Amino acid sequence: xxxxxxxxxxxxxxxEALHGVDLDIEPGxxxxxLGPNGAxxxxxxEVLEGLRTPTSGEVSVMGFxxxxxxxxxxxxxxxxLQATHIxxxxxxxxxxxxxxxxxxxxVPVEDVLERVNLKGKARELARNLSGGQKQxxxxxxxxxxxxxxxxxxxxxxxxxxxxxxQLHEIILNLKERGxxxxxxxxxxxxxxxxxxxxxxxxxxxxxxxxxxxxLVRSSEGQSTIFIDVDGPFDPAxxxxxxxxxxxxxxxxxxxxxxxxxxxxxxxxxxLRTQPVTLTDMNMRRPTLEDFYLEMVDDPxxxxxxxxxxxxxxxxxxxxxxAEMCKEER
Amino acid sequence: MIAIRGTLELSRAYxxxxxxxxxxLIWTLLFPQVWLILFALIFRNLPGGMSARMPxxxxxxxxxxxxxxxxxxxxxxxxQGILRRIRVTPATATMVVIxxxxxxxxxxxxxxxxxxxxxxxxxDVDFGPAVWRVAxxxxxxxxxxxxxxxxxxxAAKDMRSAPAIGNLIxxxxxxxxxxxxxxxxxxxxxxxxxxxxxxxxxxxALEGVMVRGEGLSQQGLPxxxxxxxxxxxxxxxxxxxxxxxxxxxxxxxIGTALAGLMLxxxxxxxxx
Numbered sequence: 001x002x003x004x005x006x007x008x009x010x011x012x013x014x015x016e017a018l019h020g021v022d023l024d025i026e027p028g029x030x031x032x033x034l035g036p037n038g039a040x041x042x043x044x045x046e047v048l049e050g051l052r053t054p055t056s057g058e059v060s061v062m063g064f065x066x067x068x069x070x071x072x073x074x075x076x077x078x079x080x081l082q083a084t085h086i087x088x089x090x091x092x093x094x095x096x097x098x099x100x101x102x103x104x105x106x107v108p109v110e111d112v113l114e115r116v117n118l119k120g121k122a123r124e125l126a127r128n129l130s131g132g133q134k135q136x137x138x139x140x141x142x143x144x145x146x147x148x149x150x151x152x153x154x155x156x157x158x159x160x161x162x163x164x165x166q167l168h169e170i171i172l173n174l175k176e177r178g179x180x181x182x183x184x185x186x187x188x189x190x191x192x193x194x195x196x197x198x199x200x201x202x203x204x205x206x207x208x209x210x211x212x213x214x215l216v217r218s219s220e221g222q223s224t225i226f227i228d229v230d231g232p233f234d235p236a237x238x239x240x241x242x243x244x245x246x247x248x249x250x251x252x253x254x255x256x257x258x259x260x261x262x263x264x265x266x267x268x269x270x271l272r273t274q275p276v277t278l279t280d281m282n283m284r285r286p287t288l289e290d291f292y293l294e295m296v297d298d299p300x301x302x303x304x305x306x307x308x309x310x311x312x313x314x315x316x317x318x319x320x321x322a323e324m325c326k327e328e329r
Numbered sequence: 330m331i332a333i334r335g336t337l338e339l340s341r342a343y344x345x346x347x348x349x350x351x352x353x354l355i356w357t358l359l360f361p362q363v364w365l366i367l368f369a370l371i372f373r374n375l376p377g378g379m380s381a382r383m384p385x386x387x388x389x390x391x392x393x394x395x396x397x398x399x400x401x402x403x404x405x406x407x408x409q410g411i412l413r414r415i416r417v418t419p420a421t422a423t424m425v426v427i428x429x430x431x432x433x434x435x436x437x438x439x440x441x442x443x444x445x446x447x448x449x450x451x452x453d454v455d456f457g458p459a460v461w462r463v464a465x466x467x468x469x470x471x472x473x474x475x476x477x478x479x480x481x482x483x484a485a486k487d488m489r490s491a492p493a494i495g496n497l498i499x500x501x502x503x504x505x506x507x508x509x510x511x512x513x514x515x516x517x518x519x520x521x522x523x524x525x526x527x528x529x530x531x532x533x534a535l536e537g538v539m540v541r542g543e544g545l546s547q548q549g550l551p552x553x554x555x556x557x558x559x560x561x562x563x564x565x566x567x568x569x570x571x572x573x574x575x576x577x578x579x580x581x582x583i584g585t586a587l588a589g590l591m592l593x594x595x596x597x598x599x600x601x
Contacts, residue, residue, distance in 0.1 A: 049417050071419045079417040085410035089346040101338035102418040104331060125349070141414070 001060070002027045002149050002180045003048060008057035010043050010204075017043040019204040020057070025182065025197075027148065030175050032191035033184040035201035036296050041184040042082060044201065045153050048182075049079050062149055075104055078142030080152040085138075088127035092118050092137050095126060096144055103145035116140040116170060132163025139170055150174060152183035156190060168194060188289040198288070202296045212288050220294055221286030223260035227253045227267065228280035237266045251279070260285065335420050339428025340435075343402065347436055357398065361390040361440045362447060369452055377540070380455040383448060384535030385508040388528050390444055391467055392502055394437035395474035396481065397495055399429050403482025404491045407574055416572045426566060429482075430475045437471050455539070462538040462545055466552070470531035473555035476562030477527070480586060483569040484578065502528045525594035530554045554597050558590070565589050 003025040010018040018040045025031055033041050046052040048061050050070035059066055064073035086095060093109055100106035113119045116136040121129060129137065135155060142150055155171070156164045164187075171194060174181055185191055191198050192212045200208040200215075208215055225243070229251050238255055239245065241262040247254035257263045260283060271278055347353045364386060372382040406412050415425060445463075448454040456463050481498065485491035503509045505519055506528035512520055523529045530551035537543040537551075545552070565586040569578060 051413075051416065071421065074417060074419045081410070081414055081417065083410055085414035087342065087346060087406075087411055089349045090342060094342065094345065098338045098342045099418060101334045102331065102415075102420045104419075 001025070002062060003182065004058075004060045005044075005048075006058040008044075008047065008059060009055045010040070010047060010052060011055045017204050018047070018054070021201075021204070021206055023199065023206065023209075025180065027180050028175075028178055029196035030171060030181045030183070030194050032195035032198045033182060033201065034186075034188065034191055034198060034292060035184075038203075039201040039296070040204040041201055042153055043204075045151055045182070045184060049077065049151060050074070075145065076147055076149065078145065078147040078150045080135075080138045080142045080150075080155055082153040082157070086126045086134055086141075088125065090126055091123050092126065092129070092140070093122040095137060096140055099141045100144045106145045107143070109144070112140045112143050115143060115173070117166060130163070132159050132166065135159060135163070135167060136170065139167065143174075148179060150179055150181045150183075152181065154184050154186065156185065156187065164190070188287075188292055192288045200292060200295050207295045208291070215291050216286055216288055219286040219291040220258075221290035222256040222258050223263075223286065224284045225255045225257065225260060225263055225267075226280075226282040226284075227255070227278065229253070229276045230279050231276035232274070233270070233276045234274060235270075237270050238263055241266045331419065332421070332424060336424045336427050336431075339420075339424055340431035343428055343432035344435060347432060353398075353436075357394060357436045357440050358443055361394070361444045364389060365444055365448060365452075373452070379448065379452045381540055383454050383456075384532050384539055385510075386444070386448075387441060387463075387467060387535055388470065388506065388508040388531045389503055390441055391437055391470045391531065392474050392508070392528055393499065394440050395433050395471050396478040396499065396502075398436060399433040399475055399478035400482035400485065400495060401488070401491060402429055402432070403479065404485050404488055407482075407572070408487055412572045422567070422570045422572070426479055426563075426570060429479065433475050433478065434471055441467060457539040457542050459538070463535065465545060466531065466534045466538055466548065469534070469552050469555040469559075470527075472559040473527040473531070473562070476559055476566050479566045480562060480569055483566065483571055484583065486574050502526050505529075507532045521598065524598045525591070527555055527558045527594075550597075554593070558593055561589055561593055 001024060003023060005021050005023045008018055008021040008023075009016065021040075021044060033044065035041050043052060047054050047059060048066060050061075050066035050073055053067050061073055062076045064070075064076070066073055090098070092113060096109045096112055100109060110119070110122075113122050116139055118133060118136055118140065121133055126134065126137065139152070139155065142152070152171075156167050159167065168190070171181055171183070175196075195212060198208070198210065198212055198215055199206055208218075210218070224246075233251075233253070235243070235245055235248070235253065235255070238257075241257075242259055243255040243257040243263045243266070245253065245255055255263060264283075267278075267281075270276065347357065368382050368386050369379055373379055375381075403412075412425065445454075445456070449456070477498070481491070481495055485494050501522075505515065505523040506512070506526045507515075507523065508528055508531075512523060512529075512532075515523065534548040534551040534555075537548050538545070568582050568586055571578065
């Protein structure tokens, strides 16, 4: 087991950042950690990295207790923090050489530079790198000892689409090499595209856990069916199987339905029995985003959480920024 | 093995950062020469000339370089999150502290060498019968000062508060130790206070080897005080070191650290 948490809680003063989190992550694959600001994603990741001490519950990462065996654990995990934190006056080569010296074994710096597409920038000062290049260097710093488990906290935040795609390729490449990658993100489509498994946190609790397909299938969201017909059309058979007509102008119709399959079957029956011809049809199924929005708080509540978080470093509740580290000494 | 390799690489990285930072170079190498010019203008024509004031100037250079250099570096790295990033590797606080200390030793040695070289050539300063004794005494001084900078670097929350705290320590260290002004110019009670400052002992030892031409064996007390002070301060640093500015120090830790350091000097004052 790469990661196991049982009844994990973490409180900062009176704020409960994590509330009874149970998580089992087997080796291999990409696991996305989703949730609104304030859901506890960063706290969870930092507990796994040994940067925060849990208030109660059990945590095991690669067989180590992150609190008591942090230094030994860090030989086996690679971490990328929310912000890049790279010494500006050093080159990527020098940064990687420095970080390589902290580990019992490391891969050649040149190999890592190639893996994160920074070979051409190896001798440039970090301050001259673009945001995407700095993020890739951050990933390279996590890869320098070729760890089995990688934990990335919002690796693609603030990047343009091209830079994000480059990082996606690096993450997918890591998966192909048999690594386990746990990463937090606010981009739902990113999680849908990359992840073998998605865990959704809300208010410090795991509210959903499964493959993107499983989660979408369990969505209570409705499919939307767009139909264009030629000729007199009576939608009664569709309504009879639960479809709701949202729009009907001329030959254009729009229905929503929980059971889209029943509506399609009913539409087939309509086409067979009524003097109409189907000229066009489109269907939009619920997405992971629909499911996500069902599972997390409404945006206004999330916004409040976001404001609360933004006052503290590492996006922890601002009111308890001092409290949160008391026990980290 | 990892600890040694990591510490050496950290020292190397810190030195590279210093070399590549124009402001660090100005502060480290150029600024001490401004002090040299000022001292020459003020003291050159007084009895003993610059040779008599050189121990004080060396003390100021060693203290400002070791103290501020290491403190500001630590605060900046904490503010920028670089220490936090290092924290998620197997690197330890000791490695970071020693890496910083080594960088400081090298840069202070460079600035002292440059200052001494110019003073000898341009101002005909006399370093006493053996320059190596001066180097040994200065090493003891830097050993005592670097951990004080590390403590300050841990105590200051950010770069807004660091200069204020730093100056609060710097000026008494310089003005009450006989480094900036001859100790005889100070009232008696202030001279007594000066005996509780590590800078006083560096001035004393340097005056011994440079001005009075004494050997190292005659500097036993000041050297012992600086050596012990360095050990205690390094030990206290482990109490105060923090990776992130959100980690509170706690009054108990600060109190223990200050009490530990004060105790040494109170004992020295009582014994002498």
